[in-house]
Amino acid sequence: MEQPSPARGTPLYDAAALRGVETQAAGDDGFALMAKAGQAAWRELLRHWPDAQTLVVVCGPGNNGGDGYVLARHAHASGRTVRVLRLATHAPKTPLARRACDEYEAAGGVVVEFGGTVGHPDVIVDAVFGIGLSRAADGAAAELFAAIAASGRPVLSLDVPSGVDADHGRVPGAAIVATRTLQFIAPHAGLATGAALEHVGRLSLATLDLPAHLRDAMAVVATRFDADDLSAMFAPRPRNTHKGASGRVLCIGGDSGKGGAVMLAAEAALRSGAGLVAVATQPLHVAPLLARCPEAMPVGITSARQLDPMLDTADVVAIGPGLGQGDWGRTLFERALSRGKPLVLDADALNLLAASARLPSHDDILTPHPGEAARLLGISVAEVQANRYAAARLLCQAMGCVVVLKGAGTLVAAPDTTPRVVSAGNPGMAVGGMGDVLTGCIAALRAQGRDAFDAATTGALLHAVAGDDAAGEGGERGLLPSDLLPHLRRRANGTTPGGAR
Numbered sequence: 096m097e098q099p100s101p102a103r104g105t106p107l108y109d110a111a112a113l114r115g116v117e118t119q120a121a122g123d124d125g126f127a128l129m130a131k132a133g134q135a136a137w138r139e140l141l142r143h144w145p146d147a148q149t150l151v152v153v154c155g156p157g158n159n160g161g162d163g164y165v166l167a168r169h170a171h172a173s174g175r176t177v178r179v180l181r182l183a184t185h186a187p188k189t190p191l192a193r194r195a196c197d198e199y200e201a202a203g204g205v206v207v208e209f210g211g212t213v214g215h216p217d218v219i220v221d222a223v224f225g226i227g228l229s230r231a232a233d234g235a236a237a238e239l240f241a242a243i244a245a246s247g248r249p250v251l252s253l254d255v256p257s258g259v260d261a262d263h264g265r266v267p268g269a270a271i272v273a274t275r276t277l278q279f280i281a282p283h284a285g286l287a288t289g290a291a292l293e294h295v296g297r298l299s300l301a302t303l304d305l306p307a308h309l310r311d312a313m314a315v316v317a318t319r320f321d322a323d324d325l326s327a328m329f330a331p332r333p334r335n336t337h338k339g340a341s342g343r344v345l346c347i348g349g350d351s352g353k354g355g356a357v358m359l360a361a362e363a364a365l366r367s368g369a370g371l372v373a374v375a376t377q378p379l380h381v382a383p384l385l386a387r388c389p390e391a392m393p394v395g396i397t398s399a400r401q402l403d404p405m406l407d408t409a410d411v412v413a414i415g416p417g418l419g420q421g422d423w424g425r426t427l428f429e430r431a432l433s434r435g436k437p438l439v440l441d442a443d444a445l446n447l448l449a450a451s452a453r454l455p456s457h458d459d460i461l462t463p464h465p466g467e468a469a470r471l472l473g474i475s476v477a478e479v480q481a482n483r484y485a486a487a488r489l490l491c492q493a494m495g496c497v498v499v500l501k502g503a504g505t506l507v508a509a510p511d512t513t514p515r516v517v518s519a520g521n522p523g524m525a526v527g528g529m530g531d532v533l534t535g536c537i538a539a540l541r542a543q544g545r546d547a548f549d550a551a552t553t554g555a556l557l558h559a560v561a562g563d564d565a566a567g568e569g570g571e572r573g574l575l576p577s578d579l580l581p582h583l584r585r586r587a588n589g590t591t592p593g594g595a596r
């Protein structure tokens with residue numbers, strides 16, 4: 096079996112660790128950090144809006160606002176027209192913010208109170224709330240955010256789009272929708288998944304040359320993977336291989352009327368490099384499946400006994416696409432769980448799991464969307480989405496196996512391991528059948544010798560990047576799961592749409 100390259104990725108930190116850093120670096124060091132943050136933000140603004148002549152910098156009461164005053168001072172010194180705008184209740188409260196505001200005003204900078212509009216500047220800088228957001232932004236702050244959105248002007252958010260919870264990715268109240276967000280010191284875990292992704296725009300990072308002993312004190316809470324990591328995750332295929340060595344996948348599903356789901360999973364497994372793919376489905380789907388994909392080996396299943404030889408020869412079993420929750424599906428589900436082969440459980444297999452007293456094995460992989468995760472955890476979807484890291488971790492601990500929590504910023508959790516975030520994919524992928532393709536991807540990579548965590552991470556990244564490639568060809572609206580299939584093959588061979596490696 097081919098041995099994949101070790102996954103790399105980018106470490107993500109929780110904001111709490113950063114709060115610790117700032118507290119430790121308070122006083123003169125703290126202002127040095129703030130001075131660096133404001134200057135880095137000014138450079139970022141010039142990099143992306145070099146022709147901007149008029150700026151509005153919206154400052155909050157804390158040190159995020161302090162960063163804004165430092166940027167405003169640089170802008171003022173450059174001769175540009177800049178105004179600091181703030182709520183009447185947002186005069187600077189912290190010593191560092193007060194110092195930054197005093198220096199800005201001493202240099203001749205203007206501060207005005209928000210009166211309902213933000214004008215029509217070339218760029219708006221959002222320095223209202225950063226990692227210190229402590230509750231839902233509402234009332235006057237919500238009005239301010241609405242005026243910023245109504246202006247239609249590009250927004251550079253400092254550290255965090257104001258109103259977004261930088262730890263968990265939830266958006267408890269009103270929040271800024273940024274064009275770009277410049278994070279300080281270290282990438283925030285909360286800005287890589289969930290509702291936050293609607294608000295961050297393009298993310299970048301200014302490390303502020305933090306002293307090593309302060310950076311080393313911060314705990315990594317997740318590891319982020321994006322398209323740039325993908326090609327290194329696929330080792331070239333050995334020359335002297337044969338179809339058996341490339342992994343044998345069995346896809347189980349396709350109850351009456353749902354044959355398409357298991358077909359998509361089977362084709363995705365083939366396009367992700369599986370050597371042999373068998374399909375256990377309802378007899379009426381065998382002919383259409385063969386017509387569409389002669390490389391798959393469909394068998395019409397009318398009794399669970401027929402499944403045994405297929406389970407025995409498979410390296411990995413993907414069960415759930417179109418399985419249904421009727422007698423046929425439940426019988427096959429029970430049989431599959433009893434044979435001890437590594438499983439990828441999706442869709443109805445997850446619903447049957449939630450309704451059964453059974454637990455998956457340590458070798459299995461679950462691929463729930465937030466609704467299926469909520470059912471398995473016995474909580475609401477809103478609670479899952481409010482803290483996706485916690486939901487993925489809880490489900491992984493409860494089930495004792497790898498969990499792929501799908502959605503914007505898919506999370507991959509493994510027992511007692513730092514979770515991983517997939518930073519790829521697009522809203523066009525929120526259509527029926529995309530999960531079936533993901534199931535096939537992951538099963539194929541598992542069958543080719545990757546452990547469950549690596550197969551789930553690489554499969555979820557491959558699937559999301561293929562979705563971005565397909566959307567890049569014809570747009571997100573009307574994107575079909577089958578549009579991903581050629582891109583799976585291309586990306587699994589380490590090439591990009593342009594053919595480059």
Ligand SMILES: NC(=O)C1=CN([C@@H]2O[C@H](COP(=O)(O)OP(=O)(O)OC[C@H]3O[C@@H](n4cnc5c(N)ncnc54)[C@H](O)[C@@H]3O)[C@@H](O)[C@H]2O)[C@H](O)CC1
Pocket residue numbers: 113114116117120128129132155156157158159160161162188189223224225226227228229230231232233236253254255279280
């Ligand atoms: N971490 C570092 O090393 C650095 C941090 N910098 C910047 O500082 C902010 C964090 O500043 P902090 O003072 O802790 O809080 P914020 O400025 O983010 O805002 C909190 C501030 O606002 C009040 N508040 C919180 N939520 C609400 C709300 N919903 N409605 C109204 N008011 C609210 C709260 O009471 C505080 O007063 C960090 O993001 C960086 O931008 C350094 O400058 C760079 C290094």
Ligand SMILES: [K+]
Pocket residue numbers: 159221222223224225252253254255256257
């Ligand atoms: K901000």
